[in-house]
Amino acid sequence: MGMETGRRRKEVGETVRCSCCGRTRSWTELGMFTTDLSSEFDLAEGAVTQTVVYCRDDSDCRGTAQTLRLIQSASVPAPGDLGQAPYYGAD
Numbered sequence: 200m201g202m203e204t205g206r207r208r209k210e211v212g213e214t215v216r217c218s219c220c221g222r223t224r225s226w227t228e229l230g231m232f233t234t235d236l237s238s239e240f241d242l243a244e245g246a247v248t249q250t251v252v253y254c255r256d257d258s259d260c261r262g263t264a265q266t267l268r269l270i271q272s273a274s275v276p277a278p279g280d281l282g283q284a285p286y287y288g289a290d
């Protein structure tokens with residue numbers, strides 16, 4: 200008889216969803232792009248920042264990370280082709 204230990208090996212690398220394409224990747228495959236949005240809200244520098252998680256190996260995601268807006272201000276229209284913008288680490 201075999202002992203079934205299961206395959207629930209605890210992962211060392213936490214997986215996070217890319218803010219750009221929505222794929223779930225491990226941290227080692229992801230980069231973070233922080234944008235200061237304070238000027239759009241008429242606030243002091245550093246008051247409002249967003250951090251976008253993107254696939255480092257995907258040039259599309261890199262490009263999206265620089266233009267993606269997770270925080271919407273009144274003057275910036277919501278991007279229509281992105282659908283939902285998932286927040287990372289929302290587990």
Ligand SMILES: [Zn+2]
Nearest residue numbers: 217220254260
């Ligand atoms: Zn991606």
